[in-house]
Amino acid sequence: MTSNSTRPEAGPGEADTSLLSRGDVVLHAENIRQSFGGTVVIDDVSVELRHGEVVLLRGSNGSGKTTLLNILTGSLAPDAGTIEVSSPTAQDRFAFPRRWWRTFNFADHFTPERVARAGISRTWQEIRLFASQSLRDNVALATQKMRGENPLSVLLSPGAVRRETETANARAHALLERFGLGHRSQSQADQVSLGQSKRVAIARSIQAGGRIIFLDEPLAGLDANGIHDVIAFLAELVRGGDVTLVIVEHVFNIPLIIGLASVVWTLSQGRLTVESPQRAYNDSPKADAGDLTRWITAVAGPGSTIRHTELPGGAILSVAERQASSDKPPVFELRDVVVCRGRTPIIGKMREDGSFEGLSLTLPEGSLAVLHAPNGWGKTTLLEALAGLIPIHQGTIAVDGTAIERDATWTRTQRGLAILQSRYHSFDNLSVVETLRLAGAQDRAKDFDAFLKRRLGDLSGGQKQQIALAVALARADARVRALDEPFSMLDAATIDRIRSDIARQTSGATLILVPAAHES
Amino acid sequence: MYPLHLLVYFDIYVIVALSLNIVVGYCGIITLAHAGFFVVGAYSFALSSLTLGLGFVPAIIIGAAVSAILSLLLSSAAWRLRGDFFVLFSLAVQTMLFSVLYNWWSPDSAIGSWNNLTNGAFGLSDISRPSILGLQFSSVPSVALLFTVIAAGFLLLVWRLLSSPWGRVLKAMRDDELATRSLGKDVRLLKVQALALACAMAGVAGGMYASYVSFVDPSSGSLSESILFLSMIIVGGVGNSFRGPMVGTLLLLLIPEGLRFLNLPDTLAVDLRLFLYGVLLIVLMHIRPQGIAGDFKLN
Numbered sequence: 001m002t003s004n005s006t007r008p009e010a011g012p013g014e015a016d017t018s019l020l021s022r023g024d025v026v027l028h029a030e031n032i033r034q035s036f037g038g039t040v041v042i043d044d045v046s047v048e049l050r051h052g053e054v055v056l057l058r059g060s061n062g063s064g065k066t067t068l069l070n071i072l073t074g075s076l077a078p079d080a081g082t083i084e085v086s087s088p089t090a091q092d093r094f095a096f097p098r099r100w101w102r103t104f105n106f107a108d109h110f111t112p113e114r115v116a117r118a119g120i121s122r123t124w125q126e127i128r129l130f131a132s133q134s135l136r137d138n139v140a141l142a143t144q145k146m147r148g149e150n151p152l153s154v155l156l157s158p159g160a161v162r163r164e165t166e167t168a169n170a171r172a173h174a175l176l177e178r179f180g181l182g183h184r185s186q187s188q189a190d191q192v193s194l195g196q197s198k199r200v201a202i203a204r205s206i207q208a209g210g211r212i213i214f215l216d217e218p219l220a221g222l223d224a225n226g227i228h229d230v231i232a233f234l235a236e237l238v239r240g241g242d243v244t245l246v247i248v249e250h251v252f253n254i255p256l257i258i259g260l261a262s263v264v265w266t267l268s269q270g271r272l273t274v275e276s277p278q279r280a281y282n283d284s285p286k287a288d289a290g291d292l293t294r295w296i297t298a299v300a301g302p303g304s305t306i307r308h309t310e311l312p313g314g315a316i317l318s319v320a321e322r323q324a325s326s327d328k329p330p331v332f333e334l335r336d337v338v339v340c341r342g343r344t345p346i347i348g349k350m351r352e353d354g355s356f357e358g359l360s361l362t363l364p365e366g367s368l369a370v371l372h373a374p375n376g377w378g379k380t381t382l383l384e385a386l387a388g389l390i391p392i393h394q395g396t397i398a399v400d401g402t403a404i405e406r407d408a409t410w411t412r413t414q415r416g417l418a419i420l421q422s423r424y425h426s427f428d429n430l431s432v433v434e435t436l437r438l439a440g441a442q443d444r445a446k447d448f449d450a451f452l453k454r455r456l457g458d459l460s461g462g463q464k465q466q467i468a469l470a471v472a473l474a475r476a477d478a479r480v481r482a483l484d485e486p487f488s489m490l491d492a493a494t495i496d497r498i499r500s501d502i503a504r505q506t507s508g509a510t511l512i513l514v515p516a517a518h519e520s
Numbered sequence: 521m522y523p524l525h526l527l528v529y530f531d532i533y534v535i536v537a538l539s540l541n542i543v544v545g546y547c548g549i550i551t552l553a554h555a556g557f558f559v560v561g562a563y564s565f566a567l568s569s570l571t572l573g574l575g576f577v578p579a580i581i582i583g584a585a586v587s588a589i590l591s592l593l594l595s596s597a598a599w600r601l602r603g604d605f606f607v608l609f610s611l612a613v614q615t616m617l618f619s620v621l622y623n624w625w626s627p628d629s630a631i632g633s634w635n636n637l638t639n640g641a642f643g644l645s646d647i648s649r650p651s652i653l654g655l656q657f658s659s660v661p662s663v664a665l666l667f668t669v670i671a672a673g674f675l676l677l678v679w680r681l682l683s684s685p686w687g688r689v690l691k692a693m694r695d696d697e698l699a700t701r702s703l704g705k706d707v708r709l710l711k712v713q714a715l716a717l718a719c720a721m722a723g724v725a726g727g728m729y730a731s732y733v734s735f736v737d738p739s740s741g742s743l744s745e746s747i748l749f750l751s752m753i754i755v756g757g758v759g760n761s762f763r764g765p766m767v768g769t770l771l772l773l774l775i776p777e778g779l780r781f782l783n784l785p786d787t788l789a790v791d792l793r794l795f796l797y798g799v800l801l802i803v804l805m806h807i808r809p810q811g812i813a814g815d816f817k818l819n
Contacts, residue, residue, distance in 0.1 A: 116704035148685030
């Protein structure tokens, strides 16, 4: 199938009967091209979206998924092509390249707000709720054409504005209830779990009047419960049939979500192929809850010990010990560590007498450990506390028997602590080669030939994650490597390569943090 | 009489602080040009009063309108510039407004004429105290009463607007502009509205100031005044309708007044005042970045 086709290939035993009618096309993009610095990222791609359709968009890292999503949602104007968005009442058409004089017509810009008003909405991998506002307000403010957003109307028609606001708030509350979040309606957006945030983001898109909703990795970072909730919610949306969904999802999550899809778009080297869900399912690597545990068992080798420890809050620590135990102190040790946000303990818990019970764990020399923790357990908080970005309330963090909890972040690094924080901690204005040099990882440059001179800010999420991992694993003298969701956003081939890199690190200890019962 | 004199100044500056809170606290835009719009309002008021013979209310409205129109200088830049670059642009606007007021004069021309619009560094004097519908507000108590009513009116206006969906969408724009745009919100229009309102309010405060002091010169719109205004809301805090701006205004008004009672030489008192402002800002940045009564941390 060529890139400009919009018909799915039939899978084994399937009839090619879908996508034949053009009567209800809601979005039509034709001959879209986009390049960055001479590298063609989207190459003559044409797609059609029909009302009620569910599209799964997949592709390896750097294949152009995010770029295509940014183009179709108005965040990026392509180099060439046309985009038509149809609604029951109007049709918007954007042709590229735009003529220079059109920049003077402020009503005719290709912008996210213009595209949103045409009925296209989106969610982000990093969710982007409005942190200072309640969940209800996050959803309610997405209401379109609110008179209350005009200051003159607020002053001159207070009654009408009040009624309209009450209606929008009630609708937002009803949407949150429909998604099982009615009881958290007044909670501030930065105080709910990842899974809840993802549902709020989708609710916000619906409140915004999105008839076509692009979902960027809606399952990323979720534990088993969160995945179940989001999939159930998306299934309900699909059953309603009133929205069209385009879902970008990580390779290992595709089997979880493929059941919703009616068609699959596969991007490879900038070209798009339309396939059947069955074919995509057959192609996708399958991972289950025991995948990482099996991997560390295999890495540890026959006869090695795998120690499973249940930690407070429902987390499980699995440690593969690759060396015989010795009298040396453990490479890494947490003793009774409590980390608080404000007065609330995030790591550890408060006893009835008001004292704290902290987190304790030890990693011996050569160990490889996986910490499975549910959403909201505090993985990110723990990493930040280890790195010295936030203080601990009590306890000891030790590397090779030396307490480091009072050290500055850079001193901890000098003592051998290497941290991979989860996402978006990159130097966006540096090129890849500059970043690798900064981290002393020049020898990894050959792995990134394809985008060595590009700014990190211009890379896809998966490419950024590869660079972050290369930086975190660069130091040969690192004693403790703590990696928060290292395999997120990576394609299957890259995950295999990264796992090999980690397995080769036999000195010190490696701790991998992932959501509970959901891996890679 | 002295407390009423302070009340007049509080009324004037609290309007400035309330207006700046809209821009800084709700839009997340830091501007160093606010004193420029304050003094533009003062000059517009003074010229309307001196040369056109307009009364207090129409002259104030003209001052507000001129400041609001000139706010397009800022809002059009805010469409594209963010963070430090916008601060630098606002500094340029501040400098430009100050320079225009300072240099638009000619010794041979009448004050208020095209060639001598501002009378340069000498400023404009003999500006009349407020008079509304035949009521003269010439004494300090009567001015204090009038200005308190005006300030209370603006407080209600700002509270009403910022607690409406308009305030909610401004906060959304502050928290995440791209996400707000992707919900179909016209952030350019929002910035134009917010800056026009804030600059118009600063213009009103400038007119009130000119009317009370009966004199205005370019120094009222200097960069140090802009920094003072910004300090008021950083110290008091931003992100809520009026608590933070009121606390900040009160505190930064009382510091120099308190120094008066130490009988220090003027030059030393000025330096000490700036020193105390600096200490206050440094201490607050460390122990309470959202200000004394604010809800939003500037970062």
